Amino acid sequence: xxxxxxxxxxxxxxxxxxxxxxxxxxxxxxxxxxxxxxxxxxxxxxxxxxxxxxxxxxxxxxxxxxxxxxxxxxxxxxxxxxxxxxxxxxxxxxxxxxxxxxxxxxxxxxxxxxxxxxxxxxxxxxxxxxxxxxxxxxxxxxxxxxxxxxxxxxxxxxxxxxxxxxxxxxxxxxxxxxxxxxxxxxxxxxxxxxxxxxxxxxxxxxxxxxxxxxxxxxxxxxxxxxxxxxxxxxxxxxxxxxxxxxxxxxxxxxxxxxxxxxxxxxxxxxxxxxxxxxxxxxxxxxxxxxxxxxxxxxxxxxxxxxxxxxxxxxxxxxxxxxxxxxxxxxxxxxxxxxxxxxxxxxxxxxxxxxxxxxxxxxxxxxxxxxxxxxxxxxxxxxxxxxxxxxxxxxxxxxxxxxxxxxxxxxxxxxxxxxxxxxxxxxxxxxxxxxxxxxxxxxxxxxxxxxxxxxxxxxxxxxxxxxxxxxxxxxxxxxxxxxxxxxxxxxxxxxxxxxxxxxxxxxxxxxxxxxxxxxxxxxxxxxxxxxxxxxxxxxxxxxxxxxxxxxxxxxxxxxxxxxxxxxxxxxxxxxxxxxxxxxxxxxxxxxxxxxxxxxxxxxxxxxxxxxxxxxxxxxxxx
Numbered sequence: 001x002x003x004x005x006x007x008x009x010x011x012x013x014x015x016x017x018x019x020x021x022x023x024x025x026x027x028x029x030x031x032x033x034x035x036x037x038x039x040x041x042x043x044x045x046x047x048x049x050x051x052x053x054x055x056x057x058x059x060x061x062x063x064x065x066x067x068x069x070x071x072x073x074x075x076x077x078x079x080x081x082x083x084x085x086x087x088x089x090x091x092x093x094x095x096x097x098x099x100x101x102x103x104x105x106x107x108x109x110x111x112x113x114x115x116x117x118x119x120x121x122x123x124x125x126x127x128x129x130x131x132x133x134x135x136x137x138x139x140x141x142x143x144x145x146x147x148x149x150x151x152x153x154x155x156x157x158x159x160x161x162x163x164x165x166x167x168x169x170x171x172x173x174x175x176x177x178x179x180x181x182x183x184x185x186x187x188x189x190x191x192x193x194x195x196x197x198x199x200x201x202x203x204x205x206x207x208x209x210x211x212x213x214x215x216x217x218x219x220x221x222x223x224x225x226x227x228x229x230x231x232x233x234x235x236x237x238x239x240x241x242x243x244x245x246x247x248x249x250x251x252x253x254x255x256x257x258x259x260x261x262x263x264x265x266x267x268x269x270x271x272x273x274x275x276x277x278x279x280x281x282x283x284x285x286x287x288x289x290x291x292x293x294x295x296x297x298x299x300x301x302x303x304x305x306x307x308x309x310x311x312x313x314x315x316x317x318x319x320x321x322x323x324x325x326x327x328x329x330x331x332x333x334x335x336x337x338x339x340x341x342x343x344x345x346x347x348x349x350x351x352x353x354x355x356x357x358x359x360x361x362x363x364x365x366x367x368x369x370x371x372x373x374x375x376x377x378x379x380x381x382x383x384x385x386x387x388x389x390x391x392x393x394x395x396x397x398x399x400x401x402x403x404x405x406x407x408x409x410x411x412x413x414x415x416x417x418x419x420x421x422x423x424x425x426x427x428x429x430x431x432x433x434x435x436x437x438x439x440x441x442x443x444x445x446x447x448x449x450x451x452x453x454x455x456x457x458x459x460x461x462x463x464x465x466x467x468x469x470x471x472x473x474x475x476x477x478x479x480x481x482x483x484x485x486x487x488x489x490x491x492x493x494x495x496x497x498x499x500x501x502x503x504x505x506x507x508x509x510x511x512x513x514x515x516x517x518x519x520x521x522x523x524x525x526x527x528x529x530x531x532x533x534x535x536x537x538x539x540x541x542x543x544x545x546x547x548x549x550x551x552x553x554x555x556x557x558x559x560x561x562x563x564x565x566x567x568x569x570x571x572x573x574x575x576x577x578x579x580x581x582x583x584x585x586x587x588x589x590x591x592x593x594x595x596x597x598x599x600x601x602x603x604x605x606x607x608x609x610x611x612x613x614x615x616x617x618x619x620x621x
Contacts, residue, residue: 057181
């Protein structure tokens with residue numbers, strides 16, 4: 001298990017599969033308040049939404065009153081059946097009440113429409129802002145953090161959690177205001193009619209509140225558990241689609257289906273549990289409601305027969321309770337919204353509140369290139385995720401000058417690729433320092449540093465875009481001549497010209513329409529196109545045959561002659577032309593010199609050279 005500290009000193013723990021364990025019970029209030037603050041940043045929209053909600057509630061309270069008046073007026077109309085004047089007066093009063101009822105209902109409908117529109121609009125704005133902030137944060141966070149978190153879990157947060165948060169405005173804030181308006185206004189109206197009858201009409205409210213509170217706790221926990229299962233489903237699907245060729249190669253479709261079905265079944269079971277909890281709580285609240293209505297009908301009927309209240313007032317109480325039925329039934333939805341918003345918001349904000357371990361220093365300045373000399377000065381480094389006493393690099397001293405090529409070779413795990421990542425400051429060193437023209441890479445801005453350090457990755461990644469867009473990814477404003485020149489240097493230009501639409505041909509997801517060697521060559525073209533001071537090839541020709549590699553090396557020689565070049569490789573033929581070759585073993589430089597000097601030394605390099613030469617001879621035979 002790993003732990004991460006957020007900038008607000010919350011502790012975030014990851015279990016073995018990269019999922020977060022969040023104790024949302026401690027952050028419910030803070031999370032909901034934070035979401036509400038985001039909503040009220042849209043002042044005018046929220047003002048309109050809240051005003052419309054209040055007016056909708058007020059107009060809805062008028063409806064039972066007008067219905068009660070109509071009943072009394074209709075009763076008066078029946079009593080005045082033989083009196084023409086009284087009948088006309090009663091008919092006029094009944095018509096006036098009917099018009100008032102229609103007017104109140106119309107205004108209530110209009111205000112409800114404005115409430116729903118503005119509430120949804122604010123929710124969508126919050127969703128947009130959170131999506132942008134979340135995506136921006138994922139770009140900021142350091143690679144050491146991304147190393148520990150599964151991308152499927154991050155995608156779930158960026159989709160389902162944001163959806164849960166944005167619904168808080170409509171299903172939480174506005175629904176709560178409407179319910180409080182109806183309860184407060186109704187209580188005043190009903191208690192004015194008759195205290196006992198009013199209390200009976202509202203007697204279901206505290207019981208429903210207690211039931212809803214209990215449901216809130218259970219629904220919150222089950223929603224968090226369901227989110228974790230959905231994250232697992234996303235991870236499985238992402239891995240399956242990313243490795244679809246491996247799955248097909250080993251005929252493992254049945255195994256993958258079983259694996260997906262197991263997790264899907266767990267998610268289904270959790271969904272059933274949530275539905276059962278929700279239905280149980282909603283049913284119990286509705287039962288209490290109808291029990292209250294039965295008591296009101298019984299007691300109110302007795303009072304009406306005794307002349308303490310009119311039939312219209314009894315009808316007003318019953319009508320108000322009927323109107324209140326839907327908000328009461330929606331308390332379960334409101335509680336679910338509270339649980340979902342607090343859970344989803346907690347998961348989102350725990351990511352948004354993280355401070356990247358690799359960031360610009362407060363006084364960082366842009367990197368200023370004078371010569372372009374890179375120096376490692378007694379550098380030690382250990383990855384954050386490994387044991388503290390294990391160092392990936394120890395005592396590294398190295399100089400890389402413009403116009404010179406440094407080759408790095410060594411067994412797997414010796415720290416070759418780590419050197420490349422430290423130059424671009426993907427990680428911070430443990431001790432020592434790395435400088436470019438005397439400037440510590442930790443004291444310059446990351447943007448300026450990474451503009452001057454171009455790395456051709458060991459595992460090339462191609463975007464679902466045209467060939468020219470993939471080549472020009474590091475320099476979007478590059479002209480067609482520069483793109484074609486880089487592709488030609490990577491020995492890919494002639495192949496691209498044969499494609500259906502040339503450089504405009506769409507490259508499939510992850511570059512699956514290209515072979516491994518072609519993907520690496522396109523990645524090389526992308527790297528050499530950028531006008532950087534330091535160019536690093538991290539085993540970038542492993543999938544390219546030796547003859548093509550030699551042509552690539554010859555073609556880019558003119559392009560990189562003014563740059564400091566680092567070549568990391570397992571195949572010695574890729575770097576034997578370097579001005580200096582360093583042999584790494586267990587994170588330390590054990591041999592260094594030119595190709596001829598290392599051969600004459602007769603050490604580890606010579607042994608590796610003899611081994612690869614004998615293998616090449618056997619393949620040639």
